[in-house]
Amino acid sequence: MRQLSKADKAVFIINDSGELIHADEQARTLISETDVAERLSAVAEGFSSVLLSSGCAEVPYSVTCRHIQENGIRVIIFEDVCGRSELIRLASIGSIMPSIAHEMRNPLTGISVLLDDIHDRLTGKEDERRLIRMSIAEIERLERMLNDALVYSGGGSSVMFDENIGDILSEVLMLNHKLCTVNRIEVHGDISPDIPEILADGGKLRQAFHNLIINAVEAMPGGGNLTLSAYVSDGKINIHIKDTGYGIAEEKLHMIFEPFFTDKSEGSGIGLSVVREIIRMHGGEISVRSEIGKGTDFCITLNI
Ligand SMILES: Nc1ncnc2c1ncn2[C@@H]1O[C@H](COP(=O)(O)OP(=O)(O)OP(=O)(O)O)[C@@H](O)[C@H]1O
Ligand SMILES: [Mg+2]
Structure with a gap:
């Protein structure tokens, strides 16, 4: 039928x-x-x-x-009535999402700060400290899901300022340094000092780079190399986030940016669709090259 x-x-x-x-x-x-x-x-x-x-x-x-x-x-x-009810459902999710995200983020940040404090006080108790680090990582995952859902639902405002993309990348890399070390991933940064400032939503770009780095880390369960590079070419800023992980099969490449596509047992599959949305809202483009067993290279171009 x-x-x-x-x-x-x-x-x-x-x-x-x-x-x-x-x-x-x-x-x-x-x-x-x-x-x-x-x-x-x-x-x-x-x-x-x-x-x-x-x-x-x-x-x-x-x-x-x-x-x-x-x-x-x-x-x-x-x-x-399927199409109509779906539209109504999406519209209501979009309108309540910003306030849900706001209400949830504050207590999550509070829990994170408290756990961090307890972690630092537990000197000499490595097992307990490890459990607290795991809890903090889970809270960070929740925060990331919340931020992704916010972009995905079309909620949340965009604030554009003159931003230095090189600084944003270095900052995101630094924030994920510990995660990489724990996962035996060597981090390489090759960020040109000549990148000019552009009008951008720094918070959203941080979120996009963070999602790409997390994917790279998850693709290297046995360790590997993560390289972030940024340079100006043909009047555009080029950013590469490259890993030496398990790679993506050619037949899957066209699906990975689609919402809810995931091959991870705990993945929601919206990470890359949110990245693409954020890059699009900056008038940029994202592409990917990958080879099974060798690794993946995400390339973002932003207009100057
Ligand atoms: N660096 C990478 N290496 C290998 N596969 C990747 C990489 N990045 C993305 N993928 C593939 O693309 C899929 C979609 O990625 P996406 O970030 O959208 O969702 P996810 O990571 O599965 O879940 P989440 O929404 O929690 O991020 C992944 O499940 C994985 O199959
Ligand atoms: Mg992901």
Whole structure:
């Protein structure tokens, strides 16, 4: 059975024995001749809504059934409500997301600071300190998911200032230095001092670089090399985030920027879609080159 295109209607007319006596063009594409009588009879028995299978998923349609004559002829109208309800759902997520993110971030930061303090007081108790570091890492993961969800839902404001991209990259690299050391990853920075300032949302770019670095770290479970380089070429700022991890298969490359694509058991799959969104909002571009077993190189270009 085929799915109606969004906001479409399909009209069927059946007689008192449930036989189809008329189907408009949309109706004919929706339902195959073989199962039409059985399904329409069930609908006409008084359901106000029904789930029709559209091949792989069940799709909700609103159904109106009118008895137009005493002789039992019924007009049944199917209307796809899936598209409409999805839009309403997305709009409401977008509007409440900034306040949820704000309310959640403050207590998370508070917990992080307290744990950090306890960590420093536990001198000589390496096992306990390790557990606290793990807890802090989990809180950071929550914060990252929250920030990603905020960008993904279209919420949150953008604040553009003159920013030095080289400084932002060095800062993000420094913040992730410990994570890399723990994972036996050697970090190399090759950031040209000639990169001019550009108008950018520093917070969002930090988030994008951070997501790429985390992906690189996750791609090197046995350790490796992470190289961040930035330089000016052809009037653009070029940024490379390169790892020597397990790489991405060619057939997967076109999917990795799609929301919810993930091959990690604990991944949400929105990290790279958020990176792409952030780069796009800066008028830039992102591309990727990868080789299985050798590593991956994400390249970002930003206009000067
Ligand atoms: N550096 C990389 N090396 C190998 N595979 C990668 C790399 N970066 C991304 N990928 C692939 O792209 C997929 C999507 O990445 P993305 O960051 O969007 O989601 P995720 O890392 O799976 O989850 P999360 O939303 O928590 O970041 C990953 O699951 C992985 O398969
Ligand atoms: Mg990721």
